[in-house]
Amino acid sequence: MFSSRRKLQVTTPPEISRRIFSSKVAGLLLLLVPLAAGLISLAPGLDPLSQNLMHRLSSPSLEHPLGTDHLGRCLLARIAHGTYISMGSALLIALCSASLGALLGMIAGYIRGIVDMGIGRLVDTTLAFPGILLALMLAGLTGGGVLVLAAALIITTWPEYCRLARSVSRTLSGAPYVQAGVLTGFTTGFILRRYLLPQVIRPLLPLVSLGVGKAILALSSLGFLGIGVTPPAPEWGAMISAGLPYLREAPHLAMFPSVLIFMTVLGFILLSGHFEKKDAGFQHASSAKSEHQTDI
Amino acid sequence: MPVFNMLQVQNLSIRQTYNGRAPLVQNVSFDLQGNRFLTLVGETGSGKSLIAKALAGILPPGLEQEGKIKFNGRDFYGGIMNGAAKEIFLMPQESALALNPSMSILSQVAEVFRWPLGKGRFQSKKLAAKTLNLLGLSRTGQYPHQLSGGMSQRSMLAMALASPARLVIADEPTKGLDAGLKDEVVGLLAALTEKGKTVMCITHDFSVARKLGGLVAVMLNGKAIEQGPAEKMLSSPNHEYTRALINALPENGLISWNINPAGYNE
Numbered sequence: 001m002f003s004s005r006r007k008l009q010v011t012t013p014p015e016i017s018r019r020i021f022s023s024k025v026a027g028l029l030l031l032l033v034p035l036a037a038g039l040i041s042l043a044p045g046l047d048p049l050s051q052n053l054m055h056r057l058s059s060p061s062l063e064h065p066l067g068t069d070h071l072g073r074c075l076l077a078r079i080a081h082g083t084y085i086s087m088g089s090a091l092l093i094a095l096c097s098a099s100l101g102a103l104l105g106m107i108a109g110y111i112r113g114i115v116d117m118g119i120g121r122l123v124d125t126t127l128a129f130p131g132i133l134l135a136l137m138l139a140g141l142t143g144g145g146v147l148v149l150a151a152a153l154i155i156t157t158w159p160e161y162c163r164l165a166r167s168v169s170r171t172l173s174g175a176p177y178v179q180a181g182v183l184t185g186f187t188t189g190f191i192l193r194r195y196l197l198p199q200v201i202r203p204l205l206p207l208v209s210l211g212v213g214k215a216i217l218a219l220s221s222l223g224f225l226g227i228g229v230t231p232p233a234p235e236w237g238a239m240i241s242a243g244l245p246y247l248r249e250a251p252h253l254a255m256f257p258s259v260l261i262f263m264t265v266l267g268f269i270l271l272s273g274h275f276e277k278k279d280a281g282f283q284h285a286s287s288a289k290s291e292h293q294t295d296i
Numbered sequence: 297m298p299v300f301n302m303l304q305v306q307n308l309s310i311r312q313t314y315n316g317r318a319p320l321v322q323n324v325s326f327d328l329q330g331n332r333f334l335t336l337v338g339e340t341g342s343g344k345s346l347i348a349k350a351l352a353g354i355l356p357p358g359l360e361q362e363g364k365i366k367f368n369g370r371d372f373y374g375g376i377m378n379g380a381a382k383e384i385f386l387m388p389q390e391s392a393l394a395l396n397p398s399m400s401i402l403s404q405v406a407e408v409f410r411w412p413l414g415k416g417r418f419q420s421k422k423l424a425a426k427t428l429n430l431l432g433l434s435r436t437g438q439y440p441h442q443l444s445g446g447m448s449q450r451s452m453l454a455m456a457l458a459s460p461a462r463l464v465i466a467d468e469p470t471k472g473l474d475a476g477l478k479d480e481v482v483g484l485l486a487a488l489t490e491k492g493k494t495v496m497c498i499t500h501d502f503s504v505a506r507k508l509g510g511l512v513a514v515m516l517n518g519k520a521i522e523q524g525p526a527e528k529m530l531s532s533p534n535h536e537y538t539r540a541l542i543n544a545l546p547e548n549g550l551i552s553w554n555i556n557p558a559g560y561n562e
Contacts, residue, residue: 180394183352183386184408184459194407198398 024274030267034087034260041080048073048081048234057250067252069242079257082234086223087264089146090215097154098208101161106196108162109169111188116166123159131156131218139227146219146235149228153218157211161204168203169196202279209272213265220261236261301369302494303328303351303463308363310346310355310518320359321346322518326511330462331489333510334496335526337541342515344498345389348465351496352386367463385461389468391452395440401428401451402436408458427454431484446477453484457491464488465496470504482507502541506530514538 040046052072060067066075108119135152142148172178172195181195220237222228229235236257243253304327311319321343328334336344350361365372367383388394396404402424409420428436431450440448449469456464466485470478482504488495497508505512505526513523514537522535533539542548 176388176390176393177396179354180386180388181396183354183384183388184455185382185411186407187411190407190411194399195396 022274023270023277027267027270027274030263030270034083034264034267037080037260038083038087040076041083046074046077046080048078049232050074057246057253059250060252066256067250069239069253070246070250075239075252075256078234078239079236079260082236082239082257085146085229085233086216086219086236086261087212089150090212090219093150093153093157093215093219094208094211096150097158098161098204098211100154101158101163102165102197102200102204104158105162105165105167106169106192106200109166109171110173110192110196112170112173119162119166123162126156126159129156132221135218135222136225136227139222144227144229146229149219149222153215157215160211161207164203164207165200168200172196172199206272206275206279209268209275213268213272216261216265216268300330301327302330302332302367303496304364304366304369305347305351306364306366308347308350308361308365310343310350310359310361313358313360318518320518321350323363324513324515324518324520325363326513326520326523328463328494328496328511330494331492332494333485333489333508335505335508335510335512336496336498336515337500337502337505337512338515339500343518344500344515345467348386348467348496348498351465352384354386383461384463384465385456385459387452387456387464387466387469389471391469392440392443392445392448395443395448395451397440400437400439401433401443401454405451405454405458408455424454424458427457430454431457445473446480449473449477449481450484453481453488456488456493462492463494463496465498467498468500469497470499470501478504479507503545506545514541 050073052068054072055064055068056070056072058064058068058072064074064076066079069075069078104119104122108116131153134156135149138148138152139145169192178191178195181191186195216236219228219235220240223235223237223239224241226238226241229238231238239257240254240261243250243255243257246253306325308321308324309319310321311317324343324347326334336347338344346355346359349355351365355361372383395401399407402421405424405427406417406420409415409423410417415423425436428434428451431454433447433450433454438447440451443451456466464485469481469485473481478501485495485497486508495508497504499505509526511523512526512529513520514529514535515521516537522529522533522538529538530542533542
C-alpha cells in the first residue's frame with residue numbers, strides 16, 4: 001500500500017505538475033519579477049526623472065524597453081525605481097505592524113488580566129477605524145509622504161496580528177512546557193522570547209505575507225488617489241493614475257505598473273498560502289505526537 | 297550530611313472554594329529530611345499531584361489550601377512570586393511535553409545555569425553539556441521531539457540538577473516508561489540525593505517506592521493512610537490497602553485480590 005503510493009507520487013504527471021506549480025514555487029517565481037525590477041534600477045543610465053519631451057508616449061523600443069510616459073520619461077526606469085517605494089515600504093509596513101501586533105498580543109495573551117483588557121479595547125477601537133480614511137486625514141494634516149502613509153497603515157493593520165498572537169499565546173500559556181518554564185524561574189521576558197515567540201511566528205507568517213500584498217494595494221490606491229508620494233517620485237499606483245488619460249494612445253503607461261502590482265500581490269498571496277499549509281502540517285504533526293505521548 | 301528538616305507539611309487540606317464537598321486532600325502531614333526521599337504512593341485521583349502543586353504554588357483556580365508548610369524551618373507559601381523556583385524544582389508529568397520544543401536540550405539546561413547564578417553564556421553551555429553527559433546524553437544539540445521518553449526524562453533531570461532548588465518534586469517520573477527505563481530513572485533520582493538534593497517522588501507504583509527507599513506515604517481518597525520507612529512498610533504493612541498495593545507487585549505472583557478503594561475504611 002505504502003510503496004504503491006510512493007510510486008504514484010513519483011510517476012504520474014499530475015503529481016509532478018502539482019509539485020512544480022505548488023504555491024511556494026509559483027509565489028517565488030512571481031516575486032522574481034519585482035526583484036528583477038529592483039535590480040534593474042541599479043543599472044547605470046536609468047534615470048526615472050530625466051524628461052525627453054521629444055519622445056513622449058513612445059511605444060516599447062530597444063532604447064526604452066517599456067516605452068516612455070507622457071513626459072518622455074523611461075517607463076522601465078520608473079517602474080524599477082518604484083519597486084523601492086511600493087514594495088519596500090509595503091514590506092516595512094507589514095513587518096512593523098506584525099512586530100507591534102505580535103508583541104502586544106503576546107503580552108496580552110500571556111499576562112492576561114487588566115493588561116489584556118486594555119490591549120483588547122485598543123484593538124477594538126483600532127479595528128473600528130477605517131484605514132484609508134485615517135491615511136487620508138493624516139496626509140491632509142501633514143502634507144503626505146510615504147512615511148506618513150506607512151505610519152497610518154501600520155496604525156490600522158497591527159490589530160489583526162495582535163489578535164492572532166494573543167489567542168496563540170493565551171492557549172500556550174497553559175501548556176505544560178510553559179508552566180515548567182515558569183516554575184523553573186525564568187523571567188516573563190525570557191518566556192515571551194524563547195517559549196512563546198517561536199510558536200507565535202509560525203501562524204503569523206501567512207498573515208504577514210498577505211499583509212505585504214494588502215499594503216502594496218493600499219499604497220497603490222492611495223497613490224492613485226493622488227495622496228502619499230509627491231509627484232515626480234515614481235510609485236506604481238501613481239503611475240497608473242498618470243497613465244489613465246492616455247489609455248487610448250499609450251495603453252502601456254497604465255498596463256505595465258498594473259501587471260507588476262498584480263504579479264507582486266499574487267506572489268505574496270501564494271507565498272502566504274504556502275506558509276499556511278506548512279503551519280497546518282506542523283500543527284497536525286505536533287498534535288499527533290502529543291496525542292501519541294499522552295496516550296501511553 | 298547533617299540531618300535537618302527540609303520540609304514540614306502540617307495538616308494540609310485542599311478543597312474546592314465554592315462548594316461544601318469533602319476536601320480533595322484532607323489533613324495530610326509529613327516531615328521530609330534533607331537529602332532523603334519521600335515517595336507518595338496512591339492511585340489516580342488520590343490527591344498526590346495536588347500536594348505537589350500546592351507546594352509549588354500552582355494550584356488550579358477554584359481550589360484553596362489550608363494548613364502549614366514549613367521550608368527549612370520558615371513558613372512557606374508556595375508560588376512563583378514567593379521565590380518557590382529557588383527552593384523547589386517541579387518535574388511535571390510527561391517530561392516530553394514539559395520541554396520547550398523550540399530549544400535544544402543543551403540551551404534549555406544552559407538557561408537554568410544562566411538564570412539564577414548569573415553565569416556567562418559559554419560557561420553555562422559548558423556546564424550544561426557536562427551535566428547532560430553525566431546523565432548519558434551525548435548528543436546535546438537535539439530537540440525534544442527527537443528524544444525518546446527516557447531521554448526527555450533525563451534532560452528534565454539535568455535541569456533539576458542545574459537548578460539551585462534543593463527540593464526536587466518528581467510527579468510520576470516513571471509514567472509510560474518500560475521496566476528497564478523505570479529502573480534507570482529511579483537510579484537517576486537516587487543520584488540526585490548524592491548531589492545534595494532532596495527528592496519527593498509521586499507515583500502510583502509501589503516498586504518505585506521500594507527501589508528508592510526512604511519514607512513512603514500511602515494516599516487513599518485524599519488522606520495519608522499510612523506513613524513510614526519503605527522497608528518497614530514492605531515487611532509489615534498496617535493498612536489493608538497498603539497490603540493490597542504490595543501484593544500487587546509483580547514478584548508477589550498472581551494472588552486473587554480485590555482493590556476497590558471504596559471498600560476500604562480509613
